[in-house]
Amino acid sequence: MQQIKKLFYRNGKSYFSYVMIPVLFLVLMAAFQLDLINTYWQTIILLSGINGIVAMSLNLINGITGQSCLGQAGFMSIGAYVSAMCTKLVFDGFMTSGFSSYLFFIISLLIGGAAASLIGLLIGIPSLRLRGDYLAIITLGFSEIIRVAWRVIPPAGRAMGLNTIPKLSTLPMVFISVVIVMLVLRNFTNSRFGRSCIAVRENELAGETMGINTTRIKVLAFVLSAFIAGVGGGLYAHMMTFINPDTFNQIKSTDMVLYLYAGGVGSFSSALLGATVFSFLPEVLRSLGEWRLVIYSLSLVLIMINRPKGIFGKHEFGFMRYGEPENIHMKAENSGILSSLFQKLAYRRRKAERAPAAGKGDQ
Amino acid sequence: MKKFLALLLALAMVFSVTACGGGGGDDGEKVIKIGLCQPMTGSMAASGTYSKQGVDLAIQQINDAGGLDIGGEKYTVELVVQDNEGKTDVTINAFNKLIGDDKVTAIIGTNSSGTTKAAGPLATEAKVPVVATTATAADVTQVGGEYVFRSCWIDPYQGYLAAKMAYELLGLRKGAVLFNNADDYSTSIKDVFVESFEEMGGEVMTQAYAGADVKDFKAQLTAIDEFDGEFIFIEAQAAEIPLPIQQIKELGMDEMLLGAASWDSELLPELAGADNIEGSYFISTFSPQSQDPLAVEYVAAFQEAYDNLPNNQSTMSYNAMMIIADALERCGTLDDPEALRDAIAATDIDLPSGHLVFDENRDPQVTGNVLTYENGTPVFIQTIS
Numbered sequence A: 001m002q003q004i005k006k007l008f009y010r011n012g013k014s015y016f017s018y019v020m021i022p023v024l025f026l027v028l029m030a031a032f033q034l035d036l037i038n039t040y041w042q043t044i045i046l047l048s049g050i051n052g053i054v055a056m057s058l059n060l061i062n063g064i065t066g067q068s069c070l071g072q073a074g075f076m077s078i079g080a081y082v083s084a085m086c087t088k089l090v091f092d093g094f095m096t097s098g099f100s101s102y103l104f105f106i107i108s109l110l111i112g113g114a115a116a117s118l119i120g121l122l123i124g125i126p127s128l129r130l131r132g133d134y135l136a137i138i139t140l141g142f143s144e145i146i147r148v149a150w151r152v153i154p155p156a157g158r159a160m161g162l163n164t165i166p167k168l169s170t171l172p173m174v175f176i177s178v179v180i181v182m183l184v185l186r187n188f189t190n191s192r193f194g195r196s197c198i199a200v201r202e203n204e205l206a207g208e209t210m211g212i213n214t215t216r217i218k219v220l221a222f223v224l225s226a227f228i229a230g231v232g233g234g235l236y237a238h239m240m241t242f243i244n245p246d247t248f249n250q251i252k253s254t255d256m257v258l259y260l261y262a263g264g265v266g267s268f269s270s271a272l273l274g275a276t277v278f279s280f281l282p283e284v285l286r287s288l289g290e291w292r293l294v295i296y297s298l299s300l301v302l303i304m305i306n307r308p309k310g311i312f313g314k315h316e317f318g319f320m321r322y323g324e325p326e327n328i329h330m331k332a333e334n335s336g337i338l339s340s341l342f343q344k345l346a347y348r349r350r351k352a353e354r355a356p357a358a359g360k361g362d363q
Numbered sequence B: 001m002k003k004f005l006a007l008l009l010a011l012a013m014v015f016s017v018t019a020c021g022g023g024g025g026d027d028g029e030k031v032i033k034i035g036l037c038q039p040m041t042g043s044m045a046a047s048g049t050y051s052k053q054g055v056d057l058a059i060q061q062i063n064d065a066g067g068l069d070i071g072g073e074k075y076t077v078e079l080v081v082q083d084n085e086g087k088t089d090v091t092i093n094a095f096n097k098l099i100g101d102d103k104v105t106a107i108i109g110t111n112s113s114g115t116t117k118a119a120g121p122l123a124t125e126a127k128v129p130v131v132a133t134t135a136t137a138a139d140v141t142q143v144g145g146e147y148v149f150r151s152c153w154i155d156p157y158q159g160y161l162a163a164k165m166a167y168e169l170l171g172l173r174k175g176a177v178l179f180n181n182a183d184d185y186s187t188s189i190k191d192v193f194v195e196s197f198e199e200m201g202g203e204v205m206t207q208a209y210a211g212a213d214v215k216d217f218k219a220q221l222t223a224i225d226e227f228d229g230e231f232i233f234i235e236a237q238a239a240e241i242p243l244p245i246q247q248i249k250e251l252g253m254d255e256m257l258l259g260a261a262s263w264d265s266e267l268l269p270e271l272a273g274a275d276n277i278e279g280s281y282f283i284s285t286f287s288p289q290s291q292d293p294l295a296v297e298y299v300a301a302f303q304e305a306y307d308n309l310p311n312n313q314s315t316m317s318y319n320a321m322m323i324i325a326d327a328l329e330r331c332g333t334l335d336d337p338e339a340l341r342d343a344i345a346a347t348d349i350d351l352p353s354g355h356l357v358f359d360e361n362r363d364p365q366v367t368g369n370v371l372t373y374e375n376g377t378p379v380f381i382q383t384i385s
Helices: A002-007 A016-033 A039-064 A072-090 A098-127 A134-152 A171-190 A192-202 A204-209 A214-240 A250-263 A268-288 A291-306 A328-334 A337-362 B002-023 B045-064 B088-101 B113-126 B140-144 B155-169 B184-200 B218-227 B242-250 B268-272 B293-306 B312-331 B337-345
Strands: B031-038 B068-070 B073-083 B106-108 B130-132 B148-150 B174-180 B203-210 B231-235 B256-259 B281-284 B348-351 B354-358 B364-366 B368-374 B377-384
Touching: A016 A171, A039 A072, A039 A171, A039 A192, A039 A214, A039 A250, A039 A268, A039 B088, A072 A098, A072 A134, A072 A214, A072 A250, A098 A134, A098 A171, A098 A214, A134 A250, A171 A192, A171 A214, A171 A268, A192 A204, A192 A214, A204 A214, A214 B088, A250 A268, A250 A291, A268 A291, A268 B088, A328 A337, B031 B045, B031 B088, B031 B312, B045 B073, B045 B293, B045 B312, B068 B312, B073 B088, B088 B106, B088 B113, B106 B312, B113 B130, B113 B140, B113 B148, B130 B140, B130 B312, B140 B148, B155 B184, B155 B231, B155 B256, B155 B281, B155 B368, B155 B377, B174 B184, B174 B218, B184 B203, B184 B231, B203 B218, B218 B242, B231 B242, B242 B268, B281 B377, B293 B312, B312 B337, B312 B348
Parallel strands: B031 B073, B031 B106, B106 B130, B130 B148, B174 B203, B174 B231, B231 B256, B256 B281
Antiparallel strands: B068 B073, B281 B368, B348 B354, B354 B364, B368 B377
């Protein structure tokens, strides 16, 4: 493994993770096309990608900007409903061939994301002047308002929801969306705005004295996050082919928070991995029947007790760091349950290697 | 590290125990797998448990009788249960698991319209027949596609039966309707009731409505009182019925009270007051008091197995299993999903809740039961169709 990784070092940077993206895509694509994994597991893989997108969007607010949002399902539902209404009602006549249906699907996703970010702007402007926990409560209330609103809007099918949405969220769509979302978030975080977000997280007052318009920065992060969550919702609707208002209830928002914090808050890669692990876990445990939810919750408690930083800590994939290697300080700072376990094992191995040598010296 | 290992080992043990439980017991016998997808956890968990009791009883009866005779060979039935937590996305996973992983021949479930609509198209695509238990919304089978059936009646049909009960059986000619306009279930039944009742020659003098979470119905009830009709048809979810009933009696109104299947609730006499509902009539899919010989036999078997009376959910699940078993025996092969679908569509059997045939929309044409409350317990009057 280390040998292969070394092949991709150039000028002190590692391009290994860049290469792994297309490799992973090809592996998954082959597995899907050749039916190596059945539709059941295929759905779960797609679902974990979509959950990952929304969890990453949540990380932008909770992890990078240091605010707390508990209403991500609200943005998801706007994206889901708007894009589903687009493909089902507006663009239906245009979606004749394979190419045009994907083209209009992408347009619908963007419209859904734009609608979500517009609503994000509307609630962000008044509420982000507040500090601390107030935002959490406002977003909580907002997602409930959205849910009730879908119940009374006739084109959204009221309480019955929308069904027979075209199934367009295929593996390439979801995979490419995940990659694009990650690159957008990486570039945003490293831009002037992203650094301002981190300043707001670390110390809002200090940030303000440095000349950052903190409210504007928070609104910006909020709007971008809403856009991405909206796109995630659109993908979700076109994978499930059926949505109703109760699909996007408070539990969905809480799930997203769970994916983020179990994976490791502050890192987009950990949010994605957390969403993957915790989308798979209930399905892997399915054979246990009713006990699976007990074990699922128990594993969460254990993870949180052991390490508030989550399973994967604050580590990022190499391409999220522009290929820069992690130095020893970052490694210590970012460690999660897994990496500290590896570090412990490596330490023991070194100790074991050293011990006989030291013994010889004594003789 | 040791703790971690211990945890892993404990998990592995749990897995192996369940694996043994699932794998043992087939000594070269031919087994046919039937899936059950119901909420075994979550807010509707009770419903899932009732459903499983019904299906378990049906399977026990089938296997005790020597199994299913499909194309001259005997098969024992094995049930595979997947929990859907009452959520749409989990239902889709559970259906995928049943179809792709467990490779079941047919699926029973779910108990709600939303989840069945979400997962139905999947089953149709994979050509696995589904018999839903209590998904009553009118469009469930249309959305689900041609492999989705159900063992329960549909909402509009309930409205029709209630109208028939009022007009033909009770001889009522004019009355009022009280319903919840924020609720799909309530509104759709009310619409059909009014339409059918007027078609038969009766007169609905006023239709009063209340929104969700209304606690005071006095304004609506005073308005109804002015018309001086013979009856009030109260159509709402089970939890919303007791308050208007109490207030009707408080106002001293003497109209006869009528209701639909939501009145068939164990809690109603307690919540609304047994005196207040004395002499009111309602319809239900199934009554444990039914004198039908099949029903008597079924109720006795159910009581013996679980020590309580079967409710609607258990009975519909029992029916679903019996419909599938009957269709499998008639179709005579396991390799042809289309033949199995056609066999289910051609179902023509007697069940504890009455005779059942499917119409062209794969909805059952079943008989209903008219019941009345006497001293706080529902008493069976007769069947109606």
